[in-house]
Amino acid sequence: MRARVDLLFRWLGSVGIAFVVLLAIYAALGWIAPRSGFRLVLEIAAIVTGLWLAIRLLRLVARQAVWRLRHRLLITYLFIAVVPIVLIAGLAALGGYMLVYQLAAYLVTTELERRIDGLPAAASGLAQDRYPGIATLPAPAGGFPERGVLKRAGNFYLFSRATSIKGDVIVTVPLTREYLADLAPGLGLVGINSAIAETKTARSGTRALPPPANRFDTEVAWFATVQAFDWETPGKTSDMVLAVVTRVSAVLSTVFNRKTDLAQEVLVGILIAGFVVFVLIEVISWVIGITMTRNITGAVHHLYEGTHRIMQGDFSHRIEVHGKDQLAELGVSFNRMTENLAQLLTVAKEKERLQSEIEIAREVQNQLYPRVAPQTKSLRLTAICRPARIVSGDYYDYELTRDAYVALAIGDVAGKGISAALLMATLQSSLRTQLNGITDGAPSAARLVSQLNQYLYANTTAEKYTTLCLGLYDETASCFIYSNGGHLPPALVRKGAVQRLEVNGTVVGAFPFAEYGESRIALELGDLLVFFTDGVTEPENEYGEMFGEERFLDLLVRNAHLGEQEIVRTVIESVREWTGSDELQDDMTLLLARRV
Secondary structure, eight states: OHHHHHHHHHHHHHHHHHHHHHHHHHHHHHHHOTTOHHHHHHHHHHHHHHHHHHHHHHHHHHHHHTSSHHHHHHHHHIIIIIHHHHHHHHHHHHHHHHHHHHHHHHHHHHHHHHHHHTHHHHHTTSSGGGSTTOEEEEOOSSOOOSEEEEEETTEEEEEEEEEETTEEEEEEEEOOHHHHHTTSTTTEEEEESSHHHHHHGGGGSSSOOOOOSSTTOOEEEEEEEEEEEESSSTTOEEEEEEEEEEEHHHHHHHHOOTTTOHHHHHHHHHHHHHHHHHHHHHHHHHHHHHHHHHHHHHHHHHHHHHHHHHHTTOTTOOOOOOSSSHHHHHHHHHHHHHHHHHHHHHHHHHHHHHHHHHHHHHHHHHHHSOSSOOOOSSEEEEEEEEOSSSSOOEEEEEEEETTTEEEEEEEEESSOHHHHHHHHHHHHHHHHHHHHTOOSSOOOHHHHHHHHHHHHHHHSOTTOOEEEEEEEEETTTTEEEEEEESOOOOEEEETTEEEEOOOOBOOBSSOTTOOOOOEEEEOOTTOEEEEEOHHHHOOBOTTSOBOOHHHHHHHHHHHTTSOHHHHHHHHHHHHHHHHTSSSOSSOEEEEEEEEO
16 A cells, blocks of 8 residues: 555656645635635646646656557557548548538529529510519619619619610519529528528528438538628618528539539549549558558567566577568567577576686695795795686695705696696696605606606696706705706896706606706805796787896896895786786796795
8 A cells, every 4th residue: 555655646746746735725725715815826826736737647648658669650650641631631621611612602692693684684574483573763863883782771682774665774673581592492591691590590481401411411501792782872882791501412412413414423423433442542551551560569569578588587589570571680680689698698607617617726726836835944935826817837836855855846837727727736746746755865856857757748648748847955965956847947146146057858748758857056045046937037018028037137136135025026016017917928936945
């Protein structure tokens, strides 16, 4: 109930609520103080708000009426086709009635003229039966007219000048009601200066109004003015109003006398045939218009229903397509779009699933990297890996072996993404297994790399390989023993100078019988050993220039006095400033070892 009341208030709006309140107060004052002046003010205010509310409701109804395409088309057809046809039909009907009016008046006035022309003959004794009450008057002196209508003592007469044995006379015939009715037999009622209403009351006379031919055969009344000459005042004229009451069928029967004129009968037949053809063409046009409208609105309705089904998640819905027009092509396009949306939804779900799996792989890979650097007496370790994608193909590791050796490793797996990350996990697992398998004797970096090469070659495809630099730091002798399998030579920063370590062999996992050498270098107090991947030196700026190893090594020399974390932060910021983007172009890995 509350929801309905809220809906009613929203529908009425503030103006509607004001109208209802004013109307209620106005009605209450009608009982309490009906003669109060304030009631008039309320009435005016209620009328104003009521008009405003009516306009608002009309706009709302119009907006609701034209919401559907079918209603819009019907209203369009109404203004384009129906309204012009109605106007044309109305103008035709008005013109027809005006023609009937004029014809009725013309028939009476024409017969009146003929009667005036026959007065001289009637004065000589010919056809006096057509002129009841005929009389002669002596012709007045002066320039009195030869013929016409005469007004004498308030009555009207037909007159004409004639010559007799007594000289010139005026022949007159009184225009009585019976005489006027006899002017056009079967036409209807005729009266003089008594207006149309008085003429209608004369139906009890000798002539009656013809019966209607059908229910649409209505009465028509019109008048004509005839100039009348005043007998008492020669030269003075006034208008005689000749009123005619008749029917359309009576006028047409008088004009188109089919019994006596074959041509008129043919003309009436042509008019009837033309009307029938017009009606048939109009009906056919309506049928064609309604059919085309139903096709258009049906196609739009199917599209509307289809969009709602898709919004509800039903991508299997297809709309019916009929014909080969543009609307049919639109339906075909909609069905194709729906099919593509279904495929895109499947792809999106698959992408979401893969994204979830990649996130899991990223978390797993993060767990594979060493969390805490091993605590040693003379070596401080720091490492960082920034993947260009969610997972990285770069590898770094450090492991304390037999309490006297610290194993340091860095690598760059060929490729990117999941496959590179999987190979990196395989490399780490194999290396740690081999390090844990050393039980006696001094470990050999070359032997470890060679074993890794054979393992990767045997357990991966031919295009999967990695660069690897593996070193063993002997804390007792402060000596670093390493084997570099195709990786970028690490940099040794000592007393403001940079020394590059050697490369002892080719990449790991590509060739089964590859041989790897081994090199040694003594680390002095304060030496900084830096391992890095090409993600540090190969990023390009907007001009296509790489950051480069020289710029990187110079950066190391200038900042070697800083802490390892500060050095790492400085290198990363310098690379990002060089590229001008926070997005990495390749995996970036740094491993720093400082002799303390």
